[in-house]
Amino acid sequence: MDWDFGQQMLFWTFVPSMATKFLQKQYYNYRSSRKPPTPSEAQFHYSVIYVLVVVLYLIYSFVQVERSLPPTYYDFLDVSRNCDARDLRSQFRQMSLLYHPDKLQSLPESERVLHETRYLQIRQAYDILKEPIKRAAYDKYGLTSHDCQRCATEREYLMKALPNFLTFYGGSTVFLVILSILGTLNFGRYWRFVGLLSMGCFEAKILSSGPSSTALHVLRTLLPWRTLHEQIIMLHQLFVVVFIAVSQLGPILFPEDKRTVKQMMLELENLTNLQLKESTRSFRSAFEPFARDPVAVADVQKRMEKLAVDLQLLEGNADLTVAAGKAQMRISKRK
Known part of the structure; x- marks a missing residue:
């Protein structure tokens, strides 16, 4: 780095x-x-x-x-990255004639140094790329x-x-x-x-x-x-x-989510309590018509006890579950 x-x-x-x-x-x-x-x-x-x-x-x-990105040998020779050997050789000859030290004697010292440096770069680039x-x-x-x-x-x-x-x-x-x-x-x-x-x-x-x-x-x-x-x-x-x-x-x-675990647990507890209250309210509203009729309450209680026993039996015995399903289908066909 x-x-x-x-x-x-x-x-x-x-x-x-x-x-x-x-x-x-x-x-x-x-x-x-x-x-x-x-x-x-x-x-x-x-x-x-x-x-x-x-x-x-x-x-x-x-x-x-x-x-x-810094210049590469291809940039020094002014050729493309996929040039062939003939193009490379031709370009090197042209640039050598342009920057050769023998042709720079009439230039000022500073320019001559720059051109000589460029010629060395061109020569080095050609020696590698050829x-x-x-x-x-x-x-x-x-x-x-x-x-x-x-x-x-x-x-x-x-x-x-x-x-x-x-x-x-x-x-x-x-x-x-x-x-x-x-x-x-x-x-x-x-x-x-x-x-x-x-x-x-x-x-x-x-x-x-x-x-x-x-x-x-x-x-x-x-x-x-x-x-x-x-x-x-x-x-x-x-x-x-x-x-x-x-x-x-x-x-x-x-x-x-920047909430802490404690905050999320409290929110979960609040949602659970809200769900329980809603379930209790729904249960009460469903059985409210039977509240003032003792006979109806006793009948509903008896049916619920039977349903609970049936469910417990069916959950513990797979064969009984299959038999009960077939019996229910026969009863529905008779109706």
Whole structure:
């Protein structure tokens, strides 16, 4: 986790709430002719504006992440990511003629230094991209592949890039554990770990798979103007942005029930007592016609006792239940 992550955390902590309060104030100033909002209406307006601000800021972060990527060897040569060897060689020759040190003697010292630096970048880029194995490794692992001078196979480049993979996911896991212990960004805590694990498995799959894998094809389709390494960098940064945004939106869209267990038990007890009172009232109203007729009361009591005995017998004997059902069907047919 670098300074960019800390900067994103800082922005996401303050910018959405400040922007929401400002926009809400401007909205109320615009509709000043209407009656002032009630506290519940103000809270609803704040939630709606806050969600819009976070979504827009999330979209802005996506664009910012894509545009803030550093230049690559393809950018130095001004070629596309899928250019072939002939186009690469032709472009290198043109740019070499343009930036070669022998043609810069008449330029001022400062410009000559800049052009010489550019020429070295172009030369280095061409030396890497003209070799198919080095180019494939650069597309997958970025400058890490350039640091491995003795690597000659895909496996060796993969082992060279493995420490960076473990460092990112190990550091991210430790950071999420610390956030969980401190109680920060509690919403979606479980799904952040699931998302990090899923992203790690996906990245391991695309780094260890061949050029014709489905995962690589999907990424090339989504962002054909970026190398695989650039797409992985974007994936890392967007994961951070998305989980912060979810932590911001979650409590607004799905507010937690802040009642304690004791409060919920009291509410359950009150509902139970209310249900009992309603049942008693219904029972009394049902038997009210028999209250002043002792003969009817005795008859109803006798029938209820018989019904209770029958139910008890039927519940304890499955065969008797089946026989009683058949007898009831025969009686109904006779009627």
